[in-house]
Amino acid sequence: MPVKFGTIFQTITSLQGLLVRHRETIARCLDTLQGKAEWSVKGYLDDTVARQRVAAADPAIQAKLAARSASPGVRYFQQKLVDAMIDSALRTWIERLTGDVEEALETHAVEATGLKLLSGTATGRSERMIFNRGYLVSEAARPGFHAAVAEQAAAHRADGVTLDVRGPWPPYNFCPDLSAAEPHAGG
Template structure:
């Protein structure tokens, strides 16, 4: 019987999972598979596992409930083992590594930070602060300008947008790094000028959240900073 694995934790963890359901249309009961000082929380794997909102939320709910009572190693959505013996074997083979990582993550949480720029506000800033962009835009808007002018304006705006995104991203990272123990940073994209996860000591969670709020205000108009946390350390396992 294949089993779906949610997380690994210490055998001493209270595993308070009453009234929590796992993945699947008809979720099987959550239970523990243990080996030595480690435990994996599993359920019978559903015949059909869909990447649906229901199943993803169920997966995360189990992990968050466990994490509320102690350190865990949260597994990625969709981790299925052939049977419980395979899970026991994994716990045995990786016992030292898993135990060490659980000790390192005890009392620590993840915060995820995403930064979004309003395109209209950004474009206005570029046209206000760049005389060259403003001249090209005025010429094109008044019906003049050449194809080369339009191309030049597009390239100039793209360069300015990238420069501003990178500058804002570095500003955000610099402001939050002093409160974190580690970070995982995704390169800036068209959607987010910053997308980073921080590992934060539990005693500094309030400080980190406060710094995130102050940063959001300091970044000004047209900039939205989305901060989620504290969360289980998904990015640091």
Template sequence: MSSTADLAPAGPTTTPGSGVWLHGVVREADAALLAATAGMDGAPVRAVRAAGLVAVVSAAPLSEYGEEALRRNLEDLAWLERAARAHHAVVAALSRAGAVVPARLATVHHDDARVAGQLVARRDELVAILDRLAGRDEWGVKGYVVPGATPRTSEPDGSGGGAGAAYLRRRRAQLTAREEGQRIAADAAAAVHGELAGHAVAARRHPPQDRRLSGAPTAMVLNGAYLVEQGTLADFRRLVDALADGHPEIRLELTGPWPPYSFAEERPAEPALTVREPAC
């Protein structure tokens, strides 16, 4: 479900000055869970029901979440982190209770009628996705380069050309070794992803994260997401361990379970954190 700001004229269910932030779609939502889960404004989330489905939403004051405000706030990293954490907390709570189709960050509608209209219009697609996600979780596997675990080129003998030439030869050898190490790590990442994808219901390979985001001291070469049957998780864990042993040139890290953000759409997802103009 894409990031949108659907801000057409208000319908009768709209609270003045407030829009509707969509967190996700489920088949049914437990009232106690909704009451215990805080939305974007700190108040409990609520359900919008239509076409046999439930959209879980929260109030989104237009002063902060309206179209122009979103355009501004999505450039503010501190605001973005707070909003993402609040949205994810709701989606994670829904995911622990059963299958959920997560909405992408900043999916804002003007009123409940617009949300219900989306449930009706996309019912077949949403039902198919919920069926595919039932009994399955998203797991992440990240792979990082392990320095020194890859073959090194031999050091030059240093003969000829004096100290300056010897230094250049050493630097050239170091750069060659680094490039070779990165190539070997990249090949290992591709092999690991292929093995894991073969043991998962579905798989996605996302672009590696920058070190400033990953917090890791070495480069990330694998950022994979895998939809795994809950009953086969132990086998999947063992496979990750075996692949880590078989590929010492990269360090593997298994994370999850996560809400199925990577598998909420059959088609490639639109770029995240965008605000699309509503159709006239």
């Protein structure tokens, strides 16, 4: 049923009331979801590898690295400037990469949605999460979707990117939230 995960109804009557009030919405949602499942794709970045790749590919960064002073004090400040340039280039690169991955995967999905980026503590991984999306994929499109994930993973592996696809999940992220307007339903 399309309500927020963990929703608790105080009584059967409150549950029945929600079902009656939202009967048409629930029916439309179930019709839309028929033959489809949710798949999640998370992207993780090895910052050390990515920073090296970004720096090596940027002529301006390479020029600054080549022109560093022999003086330790001056060199320190020059390195700070290079680090800031790499940070900026990395942010731009990540935005472009995630856009490319999203575009490649969305062609195989009925719908897609962005999900919260999780910390390393939550993921249990040392790599930084840079991508977290849910995809509603029809059964017929599933092989193409998985092939696209594998293709994108292979294309970006050398850059320090790992893609992790999980599912199928119940399509929670593609259901209307009926509990938001229900004063007697709490989570």
